[in-house]
Amino acid sequence: MAKTMENVNCENHFIFADCDTVELAKQFGTPLYVVSEEMIRERCSEIKESFLNKYKNVKAAYASKAFLTMAMCRIIEDEGLGLDVVSGGELYTAIKAGFPTENIMFHGNNKAWEELELAVKSNVGRIIVDNLYELDLLEEIAKQQNRKMKILFRVTPGIKGETHEYIVTGQKDSKFGIPLEQIYEVVRRTMDSESIDLMGFHFHLGSQLFENHIYKAGVEVITKLVKDLKEELGFITRELNAGGGFGIRYTSQDEPKPLHYFTDAIMEAVEKQCCQYNLEMPTIIIEPGRWVVGEAGITLYTVGSIKEIPGIRTYASIDGGLPDNPRPALYKAKYDAVVANKVNEEVSTTVTIAGKCCESGDILIWDLDTPLLTSGDILAVLSTGAYNFSMASNYNKLPKPAVVLINKGHTELIVERESYDHLLDREIIPSYLEKNR
Incomplete structure (x- = not known):
């Protein structure tokens, strides 16, 4: 229409x-949700200008949990960005929209067998593994499907962002990610796996953040980990995903920053740390969601x-x-x-x-x-x-x-718009409760 x-x-x-x-x-x-395609594309252009075209060996994926429809998938594909999904439903939406699965990153802290199986069968580009339980499931599924899946481990760097307590995610006491103390064990295990290709690490510090210093702190923690893993295990990190969380304006009290305020700080910190530790620069990935569509x-x-x-x-x-x-x-x-x-x-x-x-x-x-x-x-x-x-x-x-x-x-x-009939589409009255009509 x-x-x-x-x-x-x-x-x-x-x-x-x-x-x-x-x-x-x-x-x-x-009520009516109204979404401006032009404004979304303007934000995508800023991502390209301030990050993708400015730096070498970088990627950006739209965090679709912020807003996902099949039409949004088409816009993001058209803009040349990847897609970050966090559930089987989001992955299925992307697949039905024809989004290239090699450009999909699959997040989530408790992925079900069926979700991981769909991801493996669809050959998604990256699976962000959150815990050892998930790693066990993924290895088994990948073996069954005769696939070798590229993954990142989500780690908790122990840094708390300045935002509402329900949307901080990088602190040590977080439901997300593998604690730094456990990462050596899981890296060692994946290095010998025939079904898993560990590309690197992911961290996410929270949502609606307005300061870049915590991104610098996160990079410092993770690049120190990268150095130690190289020295102790000989593991070479090829990708580092710094997540998203860049703040937007909701009211006049908010003072959002341009994207480069965050991405320049991330890249400068990575380059500095890699130079200091004599490391090759990994591919750097960001995942803005709210910042794109909010x-x-x-x-x-x-x-x-x-x-x-x-x-x-x-x-x-x-x-x-x-x-x-x-x-x-x-x-x-x-x-x-x-x-x-x-x-x-x-x-x-x-x-x-x-x-x-x-x-x-x-x-x-x-x-x-x-x-x-x-x-x-x-x-x-x-x-x-x-x-x-x-x-x-x-x-x-x-x-x-x-x-x-x-x-x-x-x-x-x-x-x-949903109708009252839509609300009842999946409801069933047991036969013993049926009335004679």
Whole structure:
């Protein structure tokens, strides 16, 4: 379904990526995820300019857990990036979209046999092995399939990023990765394996990070490991994956940095350490996800009931909330928003944006300054491209929103809105509960 938006009489409307958001809400309904293809491609171009074309022997893979549809797979392939997946479902989506499996990196801390089997049969480019249990499964599957799989070990460098405690991942007490104390044992084991080709190591420090010094610290820890493994075991590291986690702007309080702020620091640290330790430069890989798509997305809602508690608070309830954006409830994540049909009107009130779920914690934004709100207004919540669609649920039996891809005024529906029938598609009533009809 495609249409070119004609922005007529929209002086007071919020225009996002050349599209009138009020018209989008009318055409596709709300809640509605809106994603700008142009903004995604601009970020991909920055990756190429600031990293891929600037340095030799480097790679970049989009971390698809942030936002993944088959259309997104096609965009990422078209831009020449690799794809980072973390589940069998994400891998299957990429396969169905025709994404080149040799450019896929498969992450995850508890991959099931079926997921690893799909990865081996599909001949994915890299499997990021998280633990010894997974290594055992992978070796067995690879032997059965008569394949030799290229892997990286995920290691925990013992560095804690400055972000919410639920999205730090590089600290010593992390559910992810192999502790440094155990890495010698598993490297020694894989060096003699006929089914495993260990290429190097992966580390990830967390998400929504704004400082580059922890990336430098991570590189220093891992390159020291690379040196020691070479000296003690004769193992040569060919690849080093520094993950992603580069912060974006959600509110005016955030001060995001350009990509090169992080990648230059990573490359300078690797070059310095390799020179110091007399090591050959490995291939360096980054995996931005949120940074690629986060600011490229918005979510549109319709305002319903407005409840004023005199002298205390005014609640404006929307037709979505927790099921389509669980991040405020999970992480106390903060968002900014505009009233899409009153974007140029004077701010005159403060409201709290409440979701429609039967949960007191279903609050999308506390204390948002807006023009005078009325029922039927359209609210546009900004920077929802990452971890909204991908984390959406059907809590309270609410259908998931549609997703519209926009580009220079052109609109394309890439995920249909769920219906009530969709909610019941997989439900079965046992025969003994069937009523005579």
